[in-house]
Amino acid sequence: MIMSRIEAPRDDVTGNLTDRLLAALPAEAVLTDPDVTASYANDMASFCPAGAPAVVVLPRTVEQVQHVMRTATELRVPVVPQGARTGLSGGANATDGCIVLSLTKMDRILEISPVDRIAVVEPGVVNAALSRAVEEHGLYYPPDPSSWEMCTIGGNIGTASGGLCCVKYGVTAEYVLGLEVVLADGRLMSTGRRTAKGVAGYDLTRLFVGSEGSLGIVVRAVLGLRPKPPQQLVLAAEFASAAAACDAVCRIMEGGHVPSLLELMDRTTVKAVNDLAHMGLPETTEALLLAAFDTPDPTADLAAVGALCEAAGATQVVPAEDAAESELLLQARRLSLTALEAVKGTTMIDDVCVPRSRLSAMLDGVEQIAAKYGLTIGVCCHAGDGNTHPTVCFDALDPDESRRARESFDEIMALGLELGGTITGEHGVGVLKKEWLAREIGPVGVEMQRAVKQVFDPLGILNPGKLF
Amino acid sequence: MIMSRIEAPRDDVTGNLTDRLLAALPAEAVLTDPDVTASYANDMASFCPAGAPAVVVLPRTVEQVQHVMRTATELRVPVVPQGARTGLSGGANATDGCIVLSLTKMDRILEISPVDRIAVVEPGVVNAALSRAVEEHGLYYPPDPSSWEMCTIGGNIGTASGGLCCVKYGVTAEYVLGLEVVLADGRLMSTGRRTAKGVAGYDLTRLFVGSEGSLGIVVRAVLGLRPKPPQQLVLAAEFASAAAACDAVCRIMEGGHVPSLLELMDRTTVKAVNDLAHMGLPETTEALLLAAFDTPDPTADLAAVGALCEAAGATQVVPAEDAAESELLLQARRLSLTALEAVKGTTMIDDVCVPRSRLSAMLDGVEQIAAKYGLTIGVCCHAGDGNTHPTVCFDALDPDESRRARESFDEIMALGLELGGTITGEHGVGVLKKEWLAREIGPVGVEMQRAVKQVFDPLGILNPGKLF
Numbered sequence: 016m017i018m019s020r021i022e023a024p025r026d027d028v029t030g031n032l033t034d035r036l037l038a039a040l041p042a043e044a045v046l047t048d049p050d051v052t053a054s055y056a057n058d059m060a061s062f063c064p065a066g067a068p069a070v071v072v073l074p075r076t077v078e079q080v081q082h083v084m085r086t087a088t089e090l091r092v093p094v095v096p097q098g099a100r101t102g103l104s105g106g107a108n109a110t111d112g113c114i115v116l117s118l119t120k121m122d123r124i125l126e127i128s129p130v131d132r133i134a135v136v137e138p139g140v141v142n143a144a145l146s147r148a149v150e151e152h153g154l155y156y157p158p159d160p161s162s163w164e165m166c167t168i169g170g171n172i173g174t175a176s177g178g179l180c181c182v183k184y185g186v187t188a189e190y191v192l193g194l195e196v197v198l199a200d201g202r203l204m205s206t207g208r209r210t211a212k213g214v215a216g217y218d219l220t221r222l223f224v225g226s227e228g229s230l231g232i233v234v235r236a237v238l239g240l241r242p243k244p245p246q247q248l249v250l251a252a253e254f255a256s257a258a259a260a261c262d263a264v265c266r267i268m269e270g271g272h273v274p275s276l277l278e279l280m281d282r283t284t285v286k287a288v289n290d291l292a293h294m295g296l297p298e299t300t301e302a303l304l305l306a307a308f309d310t311p312d313p314t315a316d317l318a319a320v321g322a323l324c325e326a327a328g329a330t331q332v333v334p335a336e337d338a339a340e341s342e343l344l345l346q347a348r349r350l351s352l353t354a355l356e357a358v359k360g361t362t363m364i365d366d367v368c369v370p371r372s373r374l375s376a377m378l379d380g381v382e383q384i385a386a387k388y389g390l391t392i393g394v395c396c397h398a399g400d401g402n403t404h405p406t407v408c409f410d411a412l413d414p415d416e417s418r419r420a421r422e423s424f425d426e427i428m429a430l431g432l433e434l435g436g437t438i439t440g441e442h443g444v445g446v447l448k449k450e451w452l453a454r455e456i457g458p459v460g461v462e463m464q465r466a467v468k469q470v471f472d473p474l475g476i477l478n479p480g481k482l483f
Numbered sequence: 484m485i486m487s488r489i490e491a492p493r494d495d496v497t498g499n500l501t502d503r504l505l506a507a508l509p510a511e512a513v514l515t516d517p518d519v520t521a522s523y524a525n526d527m528a529s530f531c532p533a534g535a536p537a538v539v540v541l542p543r544t545v546e547q548v549q550h551v552m553r554t555a556t557e558l559r560v561p562v563v564p565q566g567a568r569t570g571l572s573g574g575a576n577a578t579d580g581c582i583v584l585s586l587t588k589m590d591r592i593l594e595i596s597p598v599d600r601i602a603v604v605e606p607g608v609v610n611a612a613l614s615r616a617v618e619e620h621g622l623y624y625p626p627d628p629s630s631w632e633m634c635t636i637g638g639n640i641g642t643a644s645g646g647l648c649c650v651k652y653g654v655t656a657e658y659v660l661g662l663e664v665v666l667a668d669g670r671l672m673s674t675g676r677r678t679a680k681g682v683a684g685y686d687l688t689r690l691f692v693g694s695e696g697s698l699g700i701v702v703r704a705v706l707g708l709r710p711k712p713p714q715q716l717v718l719a720a721e722f723a724s725a726a727a728a729c730d731a732v733c734r735i736m737e738g739g740h741v742p743s744l745l746e747l748m749d750r751t752t753v754k755a756v757n758d759l760a761h762m763g764l765p766e767t768t769e770a771l772l773l774a775a776f777d778t779p780d781p782t783a784d785l786a787a788v789g790a791l792c793e794a795a796g797a798t799q800v801v802p803a804e805d806a807a808e809s810e811l812l813l814q815a816r817r818l819s820l821t822a823l824e825a826v827k828g829t830t831m832i833d834d835v836c837v838p839r840s841r842l843s844a845m846l847d848g849v850e851q852i853a854a855k856y857g858l859t860i861g862v863c864c865h866a867g868d869g870n871t872h873p874t875v876c877f878d879a880l881d882p883d884e885s886r887r888a889r890e891s892f893d894e895i896m897a898l899g900l901e902l903g904g905t906i907t908g909e910h911g912v913g914v915l916k917k918e919w920l921a922r923e924i925g926p927v928g929v930e931m932q933r934a935v936k937q938v939f940d941p942l943g944i945l946n947p948g949k950l951f
Contacts, residue, residue: 129737130840131869153739175682186680188689189657204927210836211868212654213905214643214693215912215923216950217932221656221689225682242739269597271621271710311779368678372598400679401599437681444683455683459672463938464685470934482684 032090032114033070039082044120046071055097055117056109061363061411062421063105063446068095071115077195077203077234080116084232085201087114093479096228098138098170101162103364104445106174106227106481116232118169124148125235132240133192133209138169138233145238154240157184160441161349169233175225177441179276179348182399183309184241186441188224195235196223199472209237222467227443228478230471247275248313249341250334252324253300257281257382257394260302261375263327264398267306267320268371274320275309277399278348281378284393284406287354288347296347300330304398305344351395351406358391358408359416363424367431368440371401380430381405388423390416402440403431425451444482452482500558500582501538507550512588514539523565523585524577529831529879530889531573531914536563539583545663545671545702548584552700553669555582561947564696566606566638569630571832572913574642574695574949584700586637592616593703600708601660601677606637606701613706622708625652628909629817637701643693645909647744647816650867651777652709654909656692663703664691667940677705690935695911696946698939715743716781717809718802720792721768725749725850725862728770729843731795732866735774735788736839742788743777745867746816749846752861752874755822756815764815768798772866773812819863819874826859826876827884831892835899836908839869848898849873856891858884870908871899893919912950920950 036045046052047070056065069092074080087094093113100107109115122139129152136145142163146156159178160166166176172194177186193207207213207220223230254260260279267277280288280303285296296303304324308316314334321332335341356362369377378394381403385392391408405427409420428438428451438444438451453461465483504513514520515538524533537560542548555562561581568575577583590607597620604613610631614624627646628634634644640662645654661675675681675688691698722728728747735745748756748771753764764771772792776784782802789800803809824830837845846862849871853860859876873895877888896906896919906912906919921929933951 128838128840130733131838132736133838175686177680181680185657186682188686189653198927198931202927204931205925206928208836208905210838210870210904210908212645212649212836212865212870212908214654214909215905215907215916216693216920216928217698217935218643218656218689218693219928219931219935221686222935225684225686230685242741265598268600273710368676368680370596370599370601370678372596397680402678402680436678437676437683439683440678440680441682448683452684457673459666459670460674460684460687463666463672463687466938467685467687467690467935470931470938 044073055115058100058102058107060105065108066111068109068115081201098167101166103442104447106445155243158187174443193237196231244309247307247309249307250317252304252329253331254302257302257378259328263324266323276307278305279396279398281394291354355393355406361411363407365405366442368402369434369436373434388419526568526570526575528573533576534579536577536583549669566635569634571910572915574913623711626655642911661705664699712777715775715777717775718785720772720797721799722770725770725846727796731792734791744775746773747864747866749862759822823861823874829879831875833873834910836870837902837904841902856887
């Protein structure tokens with residue numbers, strides 16, 4: 016629809032979108048070649064429809080973003096904000112005729128303050144770049160999604176990303192103190208603060224975190240930092256059943272331990288990792304639990320947790336002897352999704368989070384769903400958080416298998432809700448789960464959320480078709 | 484205005500407010516005696532106007548709260564939600580003819596789960612009661628406002644309360660995972676989750692935290708808990724200037740230490756505490772810094788921090804030898820506000836939070852403001868957070884002194900904003916600071932916040948006249 020606008024004559028009454036954008040953006044920041052713009056159509060989710068962008072813009076300044084939004088408002092053109100497009104829910108997928116607003120060129124770290132323990136950054140800063148930069152000051156930016164080497168802080172804010180460290184350090188939301196946001200009409204709004212605390216007015220900062228680009232464009236963020244903790248030490252424990260591993264998780268958390276990560280890989284995942292990377296993980300295990308501590312005395316903590324694993328029935332408990340061994344175990348975990356992708360060529364990665372006391376019931380249910388649909392579903396979990404990633408492996412060229420994959424994926428979400436959980440612990444709703452959002456939050460919740468959306472985006476131009 | 488409604492004949496077309504309320508509330512839950520209702524008019528803030536409530540209701544169930552809100556919506560009667568009325572900004576002050584909705588009778592702890600590390604509570608649970616209850620399970624609910632023995636969780640959620648522990652453990656907002664909220668029209672809405680993580684839809688939970696009862700009535704909360712840390716050990720350090728004490732604070736935080744509290748009392752405060760409680764604190768000091776650690780080896784941490792204090796010019800550094808000595812030092816800090824109140828009979832307690840790198844400039848500025856207005860202004864701070872409580876001591880019967888008190892109070896907020904801070908770190912805006920909110924968040928922020936308010940409270944009946 017918008018495409019036809021672009022091809023309309025220059026004297027068209029609405030003007031030409033590209034020309035309007037070029038009035039305040041340099042030529043290299045406005046991409047219109049359809050081959051190029053098509054490459055910005057998708058994030059990394061399966062089964063999510065995506066449209067053809069009319070134009071991709073790559074602003075470098077706040078003023079340029081304001082110009083884009085003013086133009087979009089005037090012409091009623093939808094805007095899809097994007098970071099590195101590593102998302103797993105289609106939240107960054109283009110819609111037909113949209114402006115793709117890629118924030119990747121706004122990638123400056125503007126300030127790092129060790130005394131105030133904050134960093135001020137532009138949205139396009141890559142997570143790993145920030146992590147490394149603050150590390151030089153003895154600081155730590157915890158949120159570490161699997162895609163941390165590629166994904167951007169703006170994208171992390173959009174989806175309220177998590178990662179391996181959340182069990183101790185929480186998710187992105189915990190680290191966003193203040194924002195500068197370009198509103199749908201191009202106005203600039205500041206939210207929050209650069210102080211450690213602050214309660215002046217409604218917490219619009221948190222409202223924007225996880226809003227998937229549907230309320231405004233984050234152009235600057237004040238992030239809280241922590242002092243860099245000691246190097247973590249990892250323990251691996253093997254179990255003869257997933258239930259026993261989940262029992263260990265409950266004992267560890269009930270025992271008052273604070274691991275810096277607590278991850279679970281099921282047999283399918285372990286085998287997939289071995290097949291991919293020949294890491295020599297124990298394939299006889301039904302569940303491999305990784306626990307880590309970054310405390311002053313991690314060896315003592317690992318010993319205590321190892322004893323709890325044994326009490327829960329671990330068949331073998333192997334604490335890493337040093338950082339290098341620890342890193343190897345973590346590599347195995349980090350390879351899980353890639354390894355599962357290799358099983359059948361395509362995956363759908365679910366992101367159901369349940370109360371950790373229900374983790375065992377969740378894993379049990381996923382196994383039944385896999386059997387019912389005749390599919391391979393590998394599960395790796397941020398077990399300490401109850402956040403599971405059941406990963407449906409399928410051949411996308413096989414229509415029947417694809418259908419079963421989608422059905423099993425949905426059934427996993429239903430199971431999560433039944434167990435008192437949420438459809439998404441850290442990946443967001445995007446396109447993939449929008450029918451499920453309503454099931455989780457109910458009609459009153461949907462009504463109020465839509466009304467909030469209406470406040471910030473009265474014309475409905477900001478990432479339309481996502482969330483709701 | 485509403486009072487006249489109550490006195491109107493029973494066949495009045497709008498019906499009688501009290502009768503309507505009594506249709507679903509027992510007689511003892513509906514208070515109309517003006518002497519009694521007047522006692523619910525105020526929280527603990529000075530200089531905040533309060534009106535006469537038409538009626539005070541004390542519901543015990545969610546259904547009763549829904550009935551109150553339906554009635555209020557039908558009759559267009561304002562509703563002022565209240566906890567223990569320990570607030571310091573007038574946020575719980577009645578407006579003329581309002582329904583005071585006191586949640587203090589909804590005081591059940593519904594669930595404590597050590598595995599899931601959550602508690603589910605009603606809003607009237609007293610902070611200390613929850614803290615003690617979870618402690619029996621080896622758990623810890625950190626937020627500890629000074630009023631923790633009296634204040635309620637609902638009130639804490641309303642103001643996003645802080646306390647001494649925030650420097651390590653964060654504020655109330657960090658611990659609220661999910662809410663049940665009765666909306667202005669009486670409908671019930673669930674927000675958030677009972678899982679460790681969750682990003683399904685906009686974060687309405689956080690929007691309600693700190694909203695001062697202006698968006699809906701919190702009737703149930705899922706709170707996150709931590710494992711109970713070891714007993715903390717406290718160190719006291721004396722300084723010959725506030726600037727040196729602030730330098731120590733910066734060195735401690737820059738050095739990567741994570742104290743469980745880091746508090747500063749100025750000379751005025753120290754003297755006031757001695758005068759009140761004869762605690763034998765060192766009156767020659769210009770600033771007393773208290774640092775605590777609840778780590779596995781607090782003695783080592785205190786030694787490191789003591790050395791930093793000495794490097795910053797501390798004249799004396801005294802680590803407590805045990806928990807009892809530590810508790811005495813904390814008592815001195817906790818008595819500060821009461822002690823300052825005794826100086827002239829009345830206080831205005833400011834709550835300006837600045838980046839901790841600007842703490843010294845803040846204290847210096849407050850001293851100049853005190854001199855300019857010829858007033859005693861004692862300062863105690865959550866120094867590790869940069870959250871200062873300059874406390875203006877004055878004689879409320881002296882009109883000129885009262886005027887100067889109010890002016891100095893405002894000047895302190897202006898100074899805080901100038902230093903990149905916020906007008907309120909943890910006490911909220913209420914009535915006291917509502918003109919200042921606009922100065923802090925700017926016209927676009929105010930416009931968007933008002934629009935959000937409009938979504939949840941289209942008739943403007945929820946705690947009117949607060950925040951904006």
